[in-house]
Amino acid sequence: MTSERPADGTPSDVSADIPSHTPPAPTADASSTDISSGGSPEEHRGPRRRPLRASLITLAALTVVAAGGIGATGVLGGDGGESAEAAPSSPAKSATVEKTTLTRGETVDGALGYGEATTVRAPATGGGSGARGATAGGADSDAGSGSGTGTLTWLPDVGDEIERGESVYSADERKSVLLYGSTPLYRTLDVGSEGKDVLMLERNLAALGHTGFTVDEEYTGSTADAVRAWQEDLGREETGEVTPGDAVVAPGARRVSDVGAARGGALSGDVLTWTGTGRVVTVDLEVRFEGLVKDGTKATVTLPDGTAVMAKVTDIGAAATAAPSDGGEDKSAEDATLPVELTVKDQKKLGRYQAAPVDVTLAAESRADVLAVPVSALIARQGGGYAVQAITDDGVENRPVELGLFADGLVEVSGSGITEGLRVGVPG
Incomplete structure (x- = not known):
């Protein structure tokens, strides 16, 4: 889903999006009401109707905003060359010209979850890797032969979070830790x-509290003493x-998403699948929007209940072409x-959502310190503009x-007599 962008304020382009019609001359008036007060125009109108002044009746017919679209309260008479012309009536509601930053965004589909899952497989045996071990690889990788030895005596549950030094699983009552x-x-480490x-x-x-050695790439006698502790x-x-079976290595804390083995079974094949512990948002972004993202790009994520949270781009993969359709078309x-x-x-x-579809709004264009009014405050002028x-x-x-720029229901405006704080009518 993407946001529409007007053609740089060109009246002919914008007017195409502004439905208008020419009703009979208005017969009612209403006092100005601040837009923040809410309520419908009917709630602010008095019970009696008052006739318009004769000079206003001679103006061209009034154009009205249709609900849900941009409209106008009056089409100006004459050739439109005057800088200010009398309005046909007092507006039903009003808003204030504000100075703000407008950001137009592209909204795309995303998914909330725990990110890409990876698999912990039973270790390979033989070679220089020791008798036991485990490999944490991608869900579709071939890391490890899956032919380890031993009987699984302990496994975590789905949803468990495992941190540094804690058990990933146990085989023959021997813990393999994270x-x-x-x-x-991938080998036995010794002095x-x-x-x-x-x-x-x-x-x-060192992170687990063991000291007395220098953290470097050399396994010394002091390292061996720390390992014994x-x-x-x-x-x-x-x-x-230290043998490969002593630990499984991963980038950080893990959350168990699936357990593919059973206690009492042989240590072989896929033992379990896990993800990171933090919820993330993933997007399959169309390549035409590639220019909107880079590491650190901020975005707004809207949850199913309407809650908006801020997010930041932390990883961008390589472009991938969609697979051919069933008909074989490329x-x-x-x-x-x-x-x-x-x-x-x-x-x-993020509340209690564990997995959910979300909307992700990426900033496509931004303009700072501009004057803006609600889009519904615009009125079309006779002859254009x-x-x-x-x-x-x-x-x-x-x-x-x-x-x-149009964004978030506001539009950037400029012109003679248009100043910050000016009250403007919002047609009802």
Whole structure:
């Protein structure tokens, strides 16, 4: 779903969106009412009708806004060249010209959830990886052979959240715990080992409160001492060595989304599936909107109950063309989409929604410190162009305006006599 944008205030373009008709000359008047007061025009009109002044009756017929569309309270007479012309009557309601920032957005479909799921598979055996281990890979990856050994003696439940140092599962009563990082344990680590996997291990040991070693890429005797202390905490044999089966590595805390194995079963195949713990919003963004997103781009997410929360783009994938249809027709580049992920800092504002369709509004154009009025305050002028009804101490008059950006029910206006704080009529 996308927002419409007028053609830079060109009257002929905007007027196409403004339905109007020419009813008989008005026979009623109403006092000016602030737009914020609410209520229908009928609630503000008096019980008696008053005739219009003769000079106003000679003006061209009054044009009225249809409910739900832009309209006008009067079509100005003459050639439209005067800077201000008398309005046909006092408006039923009024609003104030305000200085604000207008932002036009493109609204697209999104989905609230916990992001992409990855799978923890039983470890491969043989080679230099040790007897036990597990691999956390993408849901469609081939990481690990799924031919580990042992019997599963403990598994988490769906919805459980697992943090650093906590058990992912147990096989033969031996815990395999979660460590944070991007380098998996793929070999046995001992004194003399060097590499990024050593650095990952030492960072986790330090975060778990173990000290006495330097956090670097070298596995020293001091590292082995810290590992023994860690193994003691876990109730393991204190070997000072770390095998792949001792831990599963993931970027951060995880939330269990599915458990594919059973207690008492063999440690093989897919053990469980998990995601991040924070709710995120994902969007398959059409490539034509690619220019609207980059890392850090802010967006507004509207939940099913109408609540709006702020989000920020944190990941943009590569464009992917939609799969061919059942008829075998190839999809064009116009059908390609970008996977975009947005994070919501204030998770409490998401309420109790765990998964839900949402609307995501991305900023397409923004103009700061412009004068704006409600779109419904516009009136069409005879011969083209638009005006607003200016309400002053001397009465009501129509003042021509140039139109700019439309956004959120407001329109940017400028022109002679159009100033911040000016009261303008809003036709009822």
